[in-house]
Amino acid sequence: MTRAASPVGAHTFIWSPRWDHAGARRAATAAAEIGYDFVEIPLLDPAIIDVEDTRVLLDDLGLGCCCSLGLPAGAHLPDRPEVAKAFLLNAVDVAAALGASVVTGALYGHLGTLTGTTATERELIVIADVLRDVATHADRVDIRLGLEVINRYETYILNTVDQALSLVERIDAPNVRVHIDTFHIDIEEPSIAGAIHRLGGHLGYVHLADSHRGALGSGHIHFASVFDALAAIEFDGPIVVEAFVNADPEILRATASWRDHGLDPDEFASSSLATIRALQASTRF
Numbered sequence: 001m002t003r004a005a006s007p008v009g010a011h012t013f014i015w016s017p018r019w020d021h022a023g024a025r026r027a028a029t030a031a032a033e034i035g036y037d038f039v040e041i042p043l044l045d046p047a048i049i050d051v052e053d054t055r056v057l058l059d060d061l062g063l064g065c066c067c068s069l070g071l072p073a074g075a076h077l078p079d080r081p082e083v084a085k086a087f088l089l090n091a092v093d094v095a096a097a098l099g100a101s102v103v104t105g106a107l108y109g110h111l112g113t114l115t116g117t118t119a120t121e122r123e124l125i126v127i128a129d130v131l132r133d134v135a136t137h138a139d140r141v142d143i144r145l146g147l148e149v150i151n152r153y154e155t156y157i158l159n160t161v162d163q164a165l166s167l168v169e170r171i172d173a174p175n176v177r178v179h180i181d182t183f184h185i186d187i188e189e190p191s192i193a194g195a196i197h198r199l200g201g202h203l204g205y206v207h208l209a210d211s212h213r214g215a216l217g218s219g220h221i222h223f224a225s226v227f228d229a230l231a232a233i234e235f236d237g238p239i240v241v242e243a244f245v246n247a248d249p250e251i252l253r254a255t256a257s258w259r260d261h262g263l264d265p266d267e268f269a270s271s272s273l274a275t276i277r278a279l280q281a282s283t284r285f
């Protein structure tokens, strides 16, 4: 039996910190030329996105898109649930207008906001209530939501796969899945493959980044076992190469990405795709 192949995407922070007219062209053209199926467009500030311009651009290139975000500091969900909800509903509408099928990332909070403790029961209730309403709206416009598990230095809300599964259960909406990122899972879980097996059908989205966020395959993450685990759970969702070669300044700060890896965007994107293709050929994924 043949299985649908996962579409392979590139995060546009490889090429441009802003999805404006010029940044969109730079990122989308390169991604299409290199051979990616889609681009992941950041919706940190949905207001700067020219929806019509992007649709035409992606159509011309034959590229799909997914959208991702972390909430702004002033919309940290547990503290400002109404502000966060309005932001997320608008992001879902913009994503749907762009033709995206997924809105994913830190939908539950602001990256960099830390309380010194894990999320409280009260905070988790507030988060689940808001995300349930957002998921209901997203379902109407055929959008799936992803909750990204992110390491302890960037958020206190979702650090582990078990916490993510528990939040998904609390939200209890059919279009909410877990999003893992190999960089974060490598920090927080004993095994990335084990985390993938535990998630099974709840896994909806995968970010591929190496242990030091450098070129894919140059760090210590054993991607062959990651791909074998994805094959074992019959994962066919989007996989995305994420790197902050040219990221938004707020994201560089939140992720402590101030070290220059000396990566050339096009070289990084093409060598990463070659690494993925080689892994697909040598694993069952």
Ligand code: MN
Pocket (backbone or CB within 6 Å): 148, 181, 207, 242
């Ligand atoms: Mn990520």
